[in-house]
Amino acid sequence: MMTGPALLSAALLLLLPGTLTGSKLQSKETVPIDVVVENSLLGTAPVTFSTQVVYRGILLGALKTLMASNTGFKFTYTEDPNYGPYLESVNGVAGNDKEHTYWELLVKTPDDKIIRPDVGIGCYIPSKNEQIILKFTKW
Numbered sequence: 001m002m003t004g005p006a007l008l009s010a011a012l013l014l015l016l017p018g019t020l021t022g023s024k025l026q027s028k029e030t031v032p033i034d035v036v037v038e039n040s041l042l043g044t045a046p047v048t049f050s051t052q053v054v055y056r057g058i059l060l061g062a063l064k065t066l067m068a069s070n071t072g073f074k075f076t077y078t079e080d081p082n083y084g085p086y087l088e089s090v091n092g093v094a095g096n097d098k099e100h101t102y103w104e105l106l107v108k109t110p111d112d113k114i115i116r117p118d119v120g121i122g123c124y125i126p127s128k129n130e131q132i133i134l135k136f137t138k139w
C-alpha cells in the first residue's frame, strides 16, 4: 500500500506534465493585430502594418516584433520611473514637450469603437484583431 508522501508524489507526477503542457501551448498562440501610424498634425494618410502579439502579451512586444520584421516601422521609447515605457518616436517623428506634441495611444476594437487606453505601451495587452492607432498629436 502507498504511504502518504508516496501517494502525494504520484499524484503530483500525474498533474505536473498536464499543467506544463497546458501553459506551453498557450504561450505559443499568437494574436493578430494591426498597427496604424497616423500623423494628425501633418494630415498624411495613415499607414497600416500587420503584426502579432503572443497570447496575453504586451503591446511593447508586438511593436518590437514589428520593428524586427523590417517593414518600414521603427520606434523609440523612454523609461519613466513610475509608469514604464513612454512612446517617444515613430518612424523618426518624436514628441516634443516644448511643442506640446506626443504619440497618443488609441485602440479601434473589431466592433469599430475607438478607445483611449488608460495605460501605456508597456501595460496594454492587445486583443485579437484590434487596430492599435499611434497618433501624433498635441496636448
Ligand code: B12
Residues within 6 Å of the ligand: 080, 082, 083, 084, 085, 086, 087, 088, 097, 102, 103, 104, 105, 106, 116, 117, 118, 119, 120, 121, 123, 139
Ligand atoms: C500630463 C499627463 C500627460 C501628458 C504629459 C505631457 C508632459 N510632458 O507634461 C501627455 C498628454 C503627453 C500624456 C500622455 C499619455 N498619458 Co498621461 N498623464 C498626464 C497626467 C495628467 C499628469 C502627469 C504629470 O504632469 N505629473 C506631474 C509631473 C511633475 O510628474 P512627472 O513624473 O514628471 O510626469 C511625467 C509622467 O507622468 C509622464 N507621463 C505622462 N503620461 C504618461 C504615460 C505613460 C504610459 C508614461 C510611461 C509616462 C507618462 O509625463 C510627465 C511629464 O514628463 C497623469 C495623471 C496624473 N494626474 O498624474 C497622466 C498619466 C500618467 N498618463 C497616463 C496615460 C495612460 C497616458 C497615455 C498612454 C494615454 C494614451 N492612451 O495615449 C499617453 C502616453 C502615450 C505615450 N506616448 O507613451 C496614465 C498612466 C497610467 C499607467 N499606469 O500607464 C496617467 C496616470 C493617467 C491615467 N489614465 O490614469 N500624459
